[in-house]
Amino acid sequence: MIKIHSFYIASQAGEPMIKRDTARLSPSEGIEGDRYALGIGAFSGSVPAKIRDVSLIALSGIEAANEELAAGGLKTYLPSETRRNIVIESVSAEDLNQLVGREFFLGSIRLKATELCIPCERPASLSKKSDFISAFKNRGGIRAQILDSGQIRIGDQFKEASPT
Numbered sequence: 001m002i003k004i005h006s007f008y009i010a011s012q013a014g015e016p017m018i019k020r021d022t023a024r025l026s027p028s029e030g031i032e033g034d035r036y037a038l039g040i041g042a043f044s045g046s047v048p049a050k051i052r053d054v055s056l057i058a059l060s061g062i063e064a065a066n067e068e069l070a071a072g073g074l075k076t077y078l079p080s081e082t083r084r085n086i087v088i089e090s091v092s093a094e095d096l097n098q099l100v101g102r103e104f105f106l107g108s109i110r111l112k113a114t115e116l117c118i119p120c121e122r123p124a125s126l127s128k129k130s131d132f133i134s135a136f137k138n139r140g141g142i143r144a145q146i147l148d149s150g151q152i153r154i155g156d157q158f159k160e161a162s163p164t
Helices: 059-071 093-097 122-127
Strands: 003-009 018-020 022-026 054-058 086-089 103-106 109-116 142-146 150-153 158-160
Touching (some): 003 150, 054 059, 054 093, 059 086
Parallel strands (some): 054 086
Antiparallel strands (some): 003 018, 003 086, 022 150, 054 142, 103 109, 103 158, 109 142
């Protein structure tokens, strides 16, 4: 079963991501208490504006990136250090990437994948580690727009919406 492995928020740009057991999602806002919902994320003012309601990453993508880093003698990344909100287990990074433009559910909450999260230097800089961009190429996750309000929790099922 594909499900939520963990999720994280940071109330200020640059602060460590804090693990949560539950969270409230709201359309046009994001995850309650997260820096992007508050409009104060590091990239909140980017032009052109992007939908930054929530970001997701595949646990398998983190594990594959960390295997490459460890093989090269480099420090690995904790899921929280990827700076993504939601870690999904039992799905490949490639399958998660393929959702761009499509709707899916986290528990009972409907979302739409809007774009890939292209790896940047911020996670490496904040964690004082290296090679995030190369290790997470094609594994950086996706951004999604929240379409319904409600609560999510660790263990909630992830499933693609039926095509209409």
